[in-house]
Amino acid sequence: MPKTMKAALITHYKQMAPTIESVPIPLLKPNDVLIKVKAASINPVDLKIMAGGMRMLLKYQMPLIIGNDFAGEIVAVGTQITQFKLGDAVYGRPRKQRIGTFSEYFATDVADIALKPVNLSYEEAAAIPLVGLTSYQALHDLMDLQPGKKVLIQAGAGGIGTLAIQLAKELGAEVTTTTSQKNIDFVKSLGADRVIDYHHEDFADILTNYDAVFDTLGGKQLERAFRIVKPGGQVVSITGLPNERFAKEFSLPRWKQWLFRLATQRLHRLEKQTQVHYRFLYMWPSHQELMVLTRLIESNRLRPVVDRVFPFAELAQALQYSQKGHAQGKIVVRIGE
Structure with missing residues (x-):
């Protein structure tokens, strides 16, 4: 050695x-x-x-x-x-x-x-590992996606999106994703039921009554996600701002919790207005969940x-x-x- x-x-x-x-x-x-x-x-x-x-x-x-x-x-x-x-x-x-x-x-x-x-x-x-665990924790652990539920997964052709589409279909969900024209056939091959070309369509204007959104873009795209989710539904983001709830779970100092609460006031208002739950996800390592992914891969249900x-x-x-x-x-x- x-x-x-x-x-x-x-x-x-x-x-x-x-x-x-x-x-x-x-x-x-x-x-x-x-x-x-x-x-x-x-x-x-x-x-x-x-x-x-x-x-x-x-x-x-x-x-x-x-x-x-x-x-x-x-x-x-x-x-x-x-x-x-x-x-x-x-x-x-x-x-x-x-x-x-x-x-x-x-x-x-x-x-x-x-x-x-x-x-x-x-x-x-x-x-x-990172994208697989992130997607599994968002869709399974936080959203608890069930067969027939409708989910929007942003940026379906990216590193997270390619795994998230497959996992959402494995959980039985109806999957919509956004991508560019050149990737439409590709994301459909991964299992996407509906594809929105973000260059020509605005998902917030044409989608409605969704159970959940998995946000990988943040910013205005995250805020617009609240418009398509039904009351009681969820928006889970890996790129938006951590809110006070996450800061407490992460055991951050109180002054940081206060800063995150201040920074996410707009998201908190959107939660109240739409009755949609917002969660920021910073994935956690897990041997057990890696084993779930391994079984799916070895049975050719995830690639x-x-x-x-x-x-x-x-x-x-x-x-x-x-x-x-x-x-x-x-x-x-x-x-x-």
């Missing part, structure tokens, strides 16, 4: 691009496993963290290794590990305090990983969508490509053989 590894670091917020440097391989805690990372995917939260946009929620020490999900092979285990062994192929999303998957080796709590689906390559598996795979040396270019927002599915970085 080498003593050092290559890892993608930032030394300050708003750094133009991470630098790949040699750093010590992390030490293991008793409940940790050490992963030789084969692939990791790019997620919008990586760009937000680099830009400093998550500082109100998360405080990171610099220098910081970035990266929020991975697939790889276990090469060492902590003293209390019995459920995994050396050589196991696994994937996962580490907890928020322990990110850093753009690295050749990565240590993580055993509760945050699961065995990799046997029918996926490492690159395909790396495209699943990852990978737009492009970049070599580790081209991570900066991969992040730039992600920033353009035109990817169909996930962008993956191949880190090790």
Whole structure:
């Protein structure tokens, strides 16, 4: 086992691009496993963290290794590990305090990983954990989607949307999504029942009586979502502002709870006016829910969508490509053989 590894670091917020440097391989805690990372995917939260946009929620020490999900092979285990062994192929999303998957080796709590689906390559598996867990938690845990319920999933051709459409159909929902003209047939192939070309149609003018909206866009699109949801329905957002309810659940200091309450007054008014419940979701790692995703993948009821795979040396270019927002599915970085 080498003593050092290559890892993608930032030394300050708003750094133009991470630098790949040699750093010590992390030490293991008793409940940790050490992963030789084969692939990791790019997620919008990586760009937000680099830009400093998550500082109100998360405080990171610099220098910081970035990266929020991975697939790889276990090469060492902590003293209390019995459920995994050396050589196991696994994937996962580490907890928020322990990110850093753009690295050749990565240590993580055993509760945050699961065995990799046997029918996926490492690159395909790396495209699943963060977006898969986010979508499952939004649609299943928060919305409790049931057969026949109507849900709008924004940006169906993106990394989140491609998984969310499939999961919503698996739960029996009637799915509408938004995308551009060129992706209409693609999102229908994933299971979308109705597709809105956002260049030519406004979803808020033509949809009504929906049970839920899964918002991945934020801003005005989030506010307009309240117009189409029936009283008692839900709007769940991963890009809107965290509200006071979320701030309390996240155990933020009271002064931050007050700031979020102030910042989301308009959303709170929309909740009252429409009688629609608003939830901000910051997904949580879960071995059990990863196992649910694995079963769906291995039974061919869920599939990852990978737009492009970049070599580790081209991570900066991969992040730039992600920033353009035109990817169909996930962008993956191949880190090790």
